[in-house]
Amino acid sequence: MSAAAPPPFPPDISGYTIVPERHxxxxTAVVLMLVLLALLVRAFALGQIEWPYVGNFLTAPVILQGLFNTVTMSVAAMALGIVLGVVAAVMRMSDNPVLQGVAIGYSWLFRGTPLILQLLLWFNLxxxxxxxxxxxxxxxxxxxVITPAIAALLGLGINQGAYTSEVIRAGMLSVDAGQYEAAKAIGMTRLRALRRIxxxxxxxxxxxxxGNEFISMVKATSLASVVQYSELLHNAQNVYYANSRVIELLLVAGFWYLVVISVLTPLQALLERRFARGVGGGR
Structure with a gap:
């Protein structure tokens, strides 16, 4: 009896029909999301919202002034937080146990208490x-001296410094220890090695x-309304206290927060690409 012929290799698949995979x-998830989105839009469209008021107050002077104060306070508080964060991170990584203890205590205190509590303490100093x-x-x-603006700056900036110190310390730890040793070997001081290498x-x-912390800072400025700082949400609240258009003014404030975040997000991406040049993902 003759042996069966081996099957051809590669096998002939010309007679098969290719059926695309059905996801x-x-x-189903897309349909559900579209249905939920339609219901949400319908609720806002049929709700008791006076949309002309929303359009009118988008560019109201009091709202634009609050927007300017929000952006200004975000930049100033973040700058203060970065300075304090760098100092605390360097102290934390120092060989001096006293400096380490101060940095650890600073981070523990300001990360362990609510931001709104810190704002109120500064305001009532x-x-x-x-x-x-x-x-x-x-x-x-x-x-x-401790005006609403100063209280907001101190509360937001010092609190941010505690979180920023951990971010910066993580970045410093990501650098190979050999870089520190090489800098020391060529006679660099510790501070110069930190700055240059x-x-x-x-x-x-x-x-x-x-960058994510900065975006959070923009939204955290809304807490400064508790110390009467005239940022975006505080000014919107003052308006709806007068005309009772609560939802309309909250929508106006929400719109401007989204605009600011939408501008900051691509700027953050540009900075990340710039500093990632020369490594994987820096294209």
Whole structure:
């Protein structure tokens, strides 16, 4: 009996029909999301919302002033937070146990208490220290110094510094220890090595979370309304207290927050690509 002929290799598949894979789960999810979106749009369209008021107040002077104050406070508080974060991160990685303890205590205190509580404490600092200055030389009433803007800046900036210090420390730890040793071997001081070697390499690790922190800061400025700082949400609240158009003014505030975030997001991506040049993903 003759042996059976081996099957051809590769096998002949010309007689088969290629059927594309059907992703039923994906299509079901898309349909559900579209239905939910349609219901949400319908609720806002049929709700008791006076859309002409929304359009009119988008460019109202009081709203634009609040928007300007929000952006200004975000930049100033983030700048203060970065400075404090860098100092705290360097202290945390120091060989000096006293500096380490101060940095750890700073991070523990300001990350462990609510931001709104810190804002209120700064705003009411005059209850603890009625007068600031040097006894017999110079003094000023605390209520004249700690204005709503200063209280918001101190509360937001110092709190941000505690979080930023951990972000920067993580970036510094990502740099190989050999870089520190090489800098030391050629006679660089620690601070110069940090400035010229460590931080430039650490920036690609630091920037993504730091950009996210800045975006969070823009929204966190809304908490400054508790100390009467006239940022975007505070001004919107003042308007709807007067005309009772609560939802309309909240939509206006939400719109401008989204605009600011939409501008910051691509800027963050550009910075990340710039500092990621020369490594994988830096295209």
């Amino acid at each position: 039923w789960g994906r299509w 005059a209850l603890i220290f009625p007068v600031l200055g040097l006894p017999g030389l110079w003094s000023v009433r605390t209520v004249d 460590v931080f430039p390499q650490a920036m690609r690790v630091i920037l993504p979370p730091l």
